[in-house]
Amino acid sequence: MAAAPPKRAGVSCKNRRIAKRVCNGPGRVGEIMGERVPIGELVQAAGLRRSNCFAPLTALWLFFVSIAAGTAWAADAGPGAALFATCTACHGQHAEGNAKIGAPNLTGQQSAYLIRQLEAFSSGRRGTQTGDNFGAVMRATAGLLKTDADRAAVSSYIASLPIVPVPTGSAGAKADLATGRNYFNGICSNCHGSDGKGNGPLSAPRLVGQDRTYILRQYAAFKSGARGADPADTYGVQMRSMTRALPDERTEQAVFDYLSTLGGQGG
Ligand code: HEC
Numbered sequence: 078m079a080a081a082p083p084k085r086a087g088v089s090c091k092n093r094r095i096a097k098r099v100c101n102g103p104g105r106v107g108e109i110m111g112e113r114v115p116i117g118e119l120v121q122a123a124g125l126r127r128s129n130c131f132a133p134l135t136a137l138w139l140f141f142v143s144i145a146a147g148t149a150w151a152a153d154a155g156p157g158a159a160l161f162a163t164c165t166a167c168h169g170q171h172a173e174g175n176a177k178i179g180a181p182n183l184t185g186q187q188s189a190y191l192i193r194q195l196e197a198f199s200s201g202r203r204g205t206q207t208g209d210n211f212g213a214v215m216r217a218t219a220g221l222l223k224t225d226a227d228r229a230a231v232s233s234y235i236a237s238l239p240i241v242p243v244p245t246g247s248a249g250a251k252a253d254l255a256t257g258r259n260y261f262n263g264i265c266s267n268c269h270g271s272d273g274k275g276n277g278p279l280s281a282p283r284l285v286g287q288d289r290t291y292i293l294r295q296y297a298a299f300k301s302g303a304r305g306a307d308p309a310d311t312y313g314v315q316m317r318s319m320t321r322a323l324p325d326e327r328t329e330q331a332v333f334d335y336l337s338t339l340g341g342q343g344g
């Protein structure tokens with residue numbers, strides 16, 4: 078007869094293994110749902126091991142709590158609104174995001190961009206790299222949207238919401254805004270617009286009114302190839318090639334400092 082798995086600190090080995098998969102593994106976080114892991118245990122298990130897992134796992138935990146509490150209430154307000162109810166645990170009631178758990182502001186983004194990202198998470202083009210804990214959390218959720226029609230409905234609902242710019246984190250007194258402006262206007266604005274509000278026909282998303290930590294994380298993801306490495310990912314590849322245009326980290330910081338001064342009110 079096989080011996081029962083040993084227990085340590087009240088966490089079963091099975092759950093520690095899964096927590097490890099979330100934190101270190103190739104992002105196959107969707108399996109968490111299939112295995113019906115008690116999320117409290119998962120958070121505990123991961124919290125014990127890797128503190129940087131804490132924010133994404135808190136996000137996942139909030140999400141499960143909200144579903145358990147039956148907050149998916151908006152069933153009578155159209156399919157997009159009903160689907161969006163499952164997003165609010167992390168992205169907020171108004172899709173404004175929650176910087177504490179790494180969930181970006183979705184307001185002001187074009188529907189086509191949102192659909193493309195949801196597809197990227199679902200297909201594993203985004204959120205599967207080792208160490209991409211925030212992407213892995215979103216990937217688990219994206220799996221709940223089963224069809225193209227679901228992705229389209231929730232995306233057009235989000236795109237219809239009013240724009241809510243969130244604090245971007247201010248540029249410090251030492252910020253080199255002149256350099257940042259030169260590079261932003263010389264390179265980034267060609268696609269993202271000189272106001273950073275994005276450009277639908279060019280498929281370039283809105284960058285202003287967004288939490289700075291998120292923007293930096295995405296820029297780094299393009300640079301490392303966690304986003305935009307798949308040759309079939311036309312727009313991701315385009316953006317990835319742009320990360321070669323900023324010569325060093327100082328220039329990157331200058332560009333993001335400049336971006337944070339652009340505000341982001343209005344459409
Ligand atoms: C458990 C928390 C959680 C839930 C629930 C959640 N998200 Fe997310 N979402 C995240 C996190 C964290 C990220 C950032 C991922 C990253 O850094 O790559 C994200 C990123 C995204 C992005 C990418 C935005 C961009 O600018 O590229 C989209 C689109 C998105 N979520 C849509 C949704 C939709 C639609 C739902 C509901 C069906 C949803 N999310 C539910 C946590 C969540």
Ligand code: HEC
Nearest residue numbers: 193264265267268280281282292295296312313315316319
């Ligand atoms: C040739 C057009 C082009 C240029 C120039 C460009 N981008 Fe992008 N950028 C894109 C596209 C397209 C995407 C969306 C990629 C996708 O769909 O995954 C993007 C996405 C991004 C994102 C992710 C936003 C999010 O919500 O996740 C960041 C951050 C970003 N760009 C920053 C920059 C910066 C900084 C510059 C200047 C150095 C720049 N981009 C120049 C086309 C461009």
